[in-house]
Amino acid sequence: MKDLLTQIANINSYSYNVEGLSKVKELLKSWYQNFENNCPKLKLKYEEFDLKPQKFISRSGQIEEKQLGKALLISKEIDPNLPSILLMGHMDTVFPESLGFNECKDLGNGIMNGPGVSDLKGGLVVILKALEKFENSELADKLNWQVFFNPDEEVGSPGSSKIFPMLAEKNKWGLIYEPSLPDGSFTYRRKGAANYQLAIHGKASHVGRAFDEGTSAILIAAEFINQAQALNENPNIIINFGKIEGGGPLNIVPELAILGINIRIEENTDEKLVLKKLNQIIDELQDKYSDAKFLLQGKFNRKPKVPNTELDLLYEVLEDCTKELNLDFKKRNTGGCCDGNNLWEYGLPNIDTLGVRGKDIHSTEEIIYLDSLEERTELSFLLLKRLALL
Template sequence: MPATQTGRSEDLLAELSAWVRMETPTTDPAAVNRLLDVAEADLTDAGAAITRIPGRDGFGDNLIARTPGSGKPVVVAGHLDTVWSHGTLDSMPYRVNGDRAHGPGIYDMKAGSFLAFHAVRAILRQGVGTNRPIVLLLTPDEEVGSPTSRWLIEREAAQAACVLIPEPAGAGGACVTARKGVGRFVMRVEGKGSHAGGAFEDGASAIVELSHQIIDLHRMVDLDRGITLNVAPIWGGSRPNVIAPEAGCEIDLRVNATADGEAMQARLLGLTARTPGCRVIVQGGMNRPPYAETSDI
């Protein structure tokens, strides 16, 4: 098998630490693109064929780096965005403790994306031939369901011999052979605004209705079946002395089984208001189907 010189662990940690210290929340495309600039520059210098696809809809760019070769490629797909907001480093600084490095986004998934980046760069720099070409795909929006990169991931995967995902391992370092399906929904509540003092009885609070709905959503959680729902963020109202005419939230749904995903989607989309004078509208659906473990894995 072809092999590259991987380099000193101290050097790799130093470079990884620079990636971690560049905070890249999904919601800040400029921040994500700054790290993408770093990856693009090194991969270009190493000789990769680069395609950079400008971001849209408030997300960063996508980057494709290709190595030479013939035949169906091996695609390695990672993301550079994280769930952590700017300023997280102040309370969760990068540090090394024994044989582990810590910091916001290092687990999901800057360490894995950096590993893939480093491997491709080393192969190119050292002129190591591979049995198949390699396609490295770095995306900006995985943490919110890949709304602007999904088409690209699916396009490259359809042309590949196999796809490697350097996301973190399971508990104890176990290989991940299954994953939950994911659904994303937005609930909007329409109420009736009125003055909270002089016309309290004329109003219908969207916030009160949303509160009922959130409690009902939590009651749908079934840990034994692997069904979980999480509500965040929430919003509503305008000022303390006005009964809220509007409120809303986002809903994250996780399921182990396709049938549960279909049932929960229908259940969520069919929700109705409990508070007289209010109206509930739910939009969304299953974003990713479950990937169940089978005997073929």
């Protein structure tokens, strides 16, 4: 398993590295073809999906597009009347090739450092191995399954989330292989999230000669931030201004400012509240600065994951399985989001931290505890068997 992980983690698959993502997709396909060849009764169907490019506001303040990789869906359907289970993991990482963090390094003591070893390439290996065990078990003929690999999770699944309704419709349960917390805890309730960009176009003028004729986009941006940050007074809402770009020569009143905004919410109803407030502030600023232009781009691409009895049933099964393996069962709420949020939005009960144990994800210090590859494979195998009989 460590070799498979090294093989797949050593391919750079940053969310916008379309070529690298294609290599990872081909490697996964070859793993499943191998699996199929070694499992005489198994018949798999392979489908690929082109995704729409991601829209964003470029440094010039205009809407542009970024190309995304392809998604891969592998399905086993022996009988349409049997329940189907979705296993899912993303192929992309947060590391551009230019960062130079492109290879795994064994640190000894059962620890390996490398790009995406925990998030989420370790999980990709676990999915394969758990399915191999399941298909060689006496319950293989009790379950259909689908495996979905998307190339854009780390940027909010802007393209692949269009396929989620179809996956939620087809499957009864979802198993998602985001890394678990370092102590093996599973996440439970999740906040919802949005990324927005606000481009503010003002009017340039020379500071010395015509200061009064200019409209400073940066000053307007500052006013916007000052007012919008009041949303943080609501305990259900977090708004963070993570990026600000714009301006230019210091003797020119700045014509352009672009804000990057991340928002987290507790309940679905908070979404309306936030958008209403942001648009209200924009309207007021528009009244005050008539020659300014505002362009707000983005969406709530992760709805909150609020548990109910259907979801709790799945967690009960998981708890039983961890006990059988003598593992601790802990679940925790988090402000973080993943594809589990979206699938839940479309009605698919899912556990979304079935991947490996590791830490320092999204940094060059990312590690995996290698023993968790085996541990999590056993857990998923057991979970599949239980769900097959449910």
